[in-house]
Amino acid sequence: MQNTQEIEKYDQVDNLENIIKLKKEFGESFYLFDVEKLRMNYKNMLTAFSSRYKNFIIGYSYKTNYLPSLLNEMSNLGAYAEVVSRMEYELALKIGINPRKIIFNGPLKSYEDIALALENGSIINLDSFYEIEIVKEYIQKNASKHYKVGLRVNFDMTTDGISPLQSGVKQSRFGFCVENGNLEEAINELNQIGNIDVVGLHGHFSTQIRSLKIFEKITQELCNISKKYIQNTLEYLDIGGGFFGDVPKIMNIENVPSFDDYAETICSIINKEKIYFKNEPFLIVEPGLALVVDTFKFYCQVIDVKKNRDEYFVLVNGSVHNIKPSISKKNTSMELLKVNCDDYQLKKYNVVGYTCMEKDYLMIDHVDEIPKVGDFLVFNNVGAYTIVLNPPFIKERPPVIAKLGSEFKLVRKREELNDFINSNVYIF
Numbered sequence: 549m550q551n552t553q554e555i556e557k558y559d560q561v562d563n564l565e566n567i568i569k570l571k572k573e574f575g576e577s578f579y580l581f582d583v584e585k586l587r588m589n590y591k592n593m594l595t596a597f598s599s600r601y602k603n604f605i606i607g608y609s610y611k612t613n614y615l616p617s618l619l620n621e622m623s624n625l626g627a628y629a630e631v632v633s634r635m636e637y638e639l640a641l642k643i644g645i646n647p648r649k650i651i652f653n654g655p656l657k658s659y660e661d662i663a664l665a666l667e668n669g670s671i672i673n674l675d676s677f678y679e680i681e682i683v684k685e686y687i688q689k690n691a692s693k694h695y696k697v698g699l700r701v702n703f704d705m706t707t708d709g710i711s712p713l714q715s716g717v718k719q720s721r722f723g724f725c726v727e728n729g730n731l732e733e734a735i736n737e738l739n740q741i742g743n744i745d746v747v748g749l750h751g752h753f754s755t756q757i758r759s760l761k762i763f764e765k766i767t768q769e770l771c772n773i774s775k776k777y778i779q780n781t782l783e784y785l786d787i788g789g790g791f792f793g794d795v796p797k798i799m800n801i802e803n804v805p806s807f808d809d810y811a812e813t814i815c816s817i818i819n820k821e822k823i824y825f826k827n828e829p830f831l832i833v834e835p836g837l838a839l840v841v842d843t844f845k846f847y848c849q850v851i852d853v854k855k856n857r858d859e860y861f862v863l864v865n866g867s868v869h870n871i872k873p874s875i876s877k878k879n880t881s882m883e884l885l886k887v888n889c890d891d892y893q894l895k896k897y898n899v900v901g902y903t904c905m906e907k908d909y910l911m912i913d914h915v916d917e918i919p920k921v922g923d924f925l926v927f928n929n930v931g932a933y934t935i936v937l938n939p940p941f942i943k944e945r946p947p948v949i950a951k952l953g954s955e956f957k958l959v960r961k962r963e964e965l966n967d968f969i970n971s972n973v974y975i976f
């Protein structure tokens with residue numbers, strides 16, 4: 549564990565004085581959003597891929613973290629918006645994204661959603677036959693124009709009898725299945741309409757392992773399918789998200805590929821296969837976690853330390869919902885910022901949150917110097933799937949402060965009762 553002086557040298561933001569100032573101004577617990585880190589992550593990914601394949605597009609996965617100031621940054625960096633609902637689509641428009649730079653995915657799209665995306669020239673990837681029926685209906689009413697769609701594809705990802713998919717699911721529920729002929733049928737149906745082309749394939753698979761082998765398989769399969777069915781109309785291959793970003797040591801994950809490793813694997817396949825297509829296709833990636841996970845830290849303060857039987861419980865004014873709404877039992881990377889001068893003892897302890905839920909553990913059986921009342925705990929790598937999944941459960945949601953150089957700027961206010969139990973929504 550670093551002491552405060554070391555931390556100050558290592559990263560100005562963790563300077564205790566700054567933290568105390570931020571606490572005074574913005575309240576007892578808060579997120580800190582590191583804008584420069586986001587810019588660096590984006591640049592690193594862009595350089596890794598575009599130096600190997602020039603027609604390259606990053607479509608940032610909105611659902612991972614749709615803090616508007618983060619979305620503005622992404623937009624300024626040149627990212628497309630990858631959205632999976634009308635709500636996210638409208639948010640992208642509100643941010644000022646050109647609709648042609650919106651990639652509309654997801655399993656549930658209404659007639660109005662599809663009509664809007666087609667009219668606006670957005671990139672739209674269909675997921676099921678019911679969406680093809682909607683497309684037909686819309687196109688019949690608009691027969692004078694020409695349209696483009698992509699299809700999400702579903703193929704077996706099992707290797708050696710083991711499914712790599714998240715939560716151990718045996719097969720993905722998304723897209724058109726290749727093996728049972730659904731994909732071929734979908735392409736034939738769309739081709740019969742006449743004034744629409746299938747111009748892209750989408751192959752996102754959420755896996756636990758995020759390995760190079762996964763991306764090798766997705767990229768090669770998408771190329772093979774395109775060669776077979778849409779050789780002349782192909783405009784893009786969208787290999788989805790699911791890349792590793794920064795992985796804290798405490799997570800004990802070995803062989804984490806770098807952006808260069810991913811880019812080398814994927815681009816070497818596309819560079820080999822591109823000659824088979826009429827036009828050199830765009831390569832689209834849809835990173836979420838990899839770009840934002842290490843751009844957020846969560847700060848909270850120790851309120852009490854108590855012992856129940858032989859276990860220590862460190863109570864903080866944060867909750868597991870703030871750092872891992874999935875309530876996974878895995879410990880994340882945490883730092884202690886000491887405000888006390890006396891000696892600290894090495895102990896095994898739990899960090900527990902403000903809710904009255906038994907399972908509200910931010911850290912379980914952690915062995916280190918046990919914090920004291922008033923100290924700050926900093927949880928690193930909490931930028932992905934946190935603020936979007938964090939309900940105002942029992943307590944208002946904390947503010948988010950953006951850090952750019954030595955400047956700090958409030959980008960989300962601390963929520964108040966009237967913000968979430970609002971009479972515009974609730975009938976009293």
Ligand SMILES: Cc1ncc(COP(=O)(O)O)c(C=O)c1O
Nearest residue numbers: 609752789790791834835836837
């Ligand atoms: C279609 C799609 N694209 C991209 C992503 C982003 O994935 P990740 O955050 O793992 O990069 C997801 C996440 O589930 C997704 O469903």
